[in-house]
Every structure is written in structure tokens, then in C-alpha cells.
Amino acid sequence: MSSFTSWLTSTKQGLTDQVKKLKNKDFLDAVVAGCAIVAGADGSINANEKQKMTGYISRSEELKVFDMSEVINRFNHFVGNIEFDGMIGKQEALKAIAKYRNKPEVGRVIVGVCSAIGAADGDFDASEQAAVRDICTTLGLNPSEFNL
Numbered sequence: 102m103s104s105f106t107s108w109l110t111s112t113k114q115g116l117t118d119q120v121k122k123l124k125n126k127d128f129l130d131a132v133v134a135g136c137a138i139v140a141g142a143d144g145s146i147n148a149n150e151k152q153k154m155t156g157y158i159s160r161s162e163e164l165k166v167f168d169m170s171e172v173i174n175r176f177n178h179f180v181g182n183i184e185f186d187g188m189i190g191k192q193e194a195l196k197a198i199a200k201y202r203n204k205p206e207v208g209r210v211i212v213g214v215c216s217a218i219g220a221a222d223g224d225f226d227a228s229e230q231a232a233v234r235d236i237c238t239t240l241g242l243n244p245s246e247f248n249l
Contacts, residue, residue: 127201128201128211129167131201133179134179134193135194135215136158136218137180137190138215139232139233140153141183141184142232143226143228146180157217158218195239199240202241205241212233212247213247219232234249237249
């Protein structure tokens with residue numbers, strides 16, 4: 102088992118309880134903004150990617166604490182911004198994530214969820230990893246802590 106896979110497994114085990122403690126709109130926005138960034142990492146977000154992402158979110162033990170219609174609404178909001186203008190949309194999403202820059206314990210949860218979503222299809226590719234590294238930088242976290 103790679104060190105990343107090992108880290109991801111141990112991180113996911115604690116995410117559910119941590120997310121329940123953090124259930125609020127800013128946290129939801131940060132998580133789905135990160136998901137949108139990871140989904141758009143290859144330069145476009147197609148219908149299959151949207152379905153994969155919303156499907157993952159709807160089945161995720163970590164994200165079940167949120168009302169699914171609100172999760173999808175906020176995800177679509179960030180995806181829409183990224184589709185309209187990739188650079189500006191990504192910056193808007195990073196701004197939602199940046200609210201947790203001085204809260205590393207929350208930042209680690211956000212990175213964990215985004216990494217889990219990036220790996221959801223079994224292939225956490227280089228562009229998705231780069232997107233998560235950007236999220237780490239925004240949060241003031243060292244990407245090497247997450248084997249990125």
C-alpha cells in the first residue's frame with residue numbers, strides 16, 4: 102500500500118466525525134468549492150464529471166450531514182463559475198476555501214475530502230493532485246503532509 106493510500110485510508114476514517122462538528126455553510130462552501138476545483142482540474146467539467154462528483158457527494162459518509170439539495174446547489178454554483186471563466190471561477194472557489202487558512206485542523210479535513218473525491222474514480226491523476234496542492238497552499242498547509 103502506498104503512503105498516499107495509507108494516508109487517505111486513515112484520513113477518511115476520521116472525516117465523518119470531524120465534518121459533523123463543522124457543519125455550517127462556510128464549511129460546506131469550502132468543501133464543494135474544493136470539489137469543483139478538483140473536477141475542473143483538467144480544464145473542463147463535463148456532464149460525466151458532474152455526475153461523478155455529485156454521486157460521490159450523495160454517497161459520501163463524510164458529507165451526508167448536509168442537505169443534499171444544498172450540496173448540489175453550492176457545487177453547481179462553483180462549477181458554473183469555473184465553467185464561465187476558469188481562472189476567475191477557481192479564484193472564487195479558493196476564496197471560499199481561504200476562510201479556513203488559519204484553522205489547520207479544518208483545512209486538513211477539506212484537503213482530505215478533496216483528495217477522496219479526486220481518488221473516487223480510482224485514478225488520482227496529476228492534474229487533480231496539482232489542484233489539491235493549490236488548495237493546500239491556499240490553506241497554508243504543506244502539500245507534502247498529504248503526500249502530494
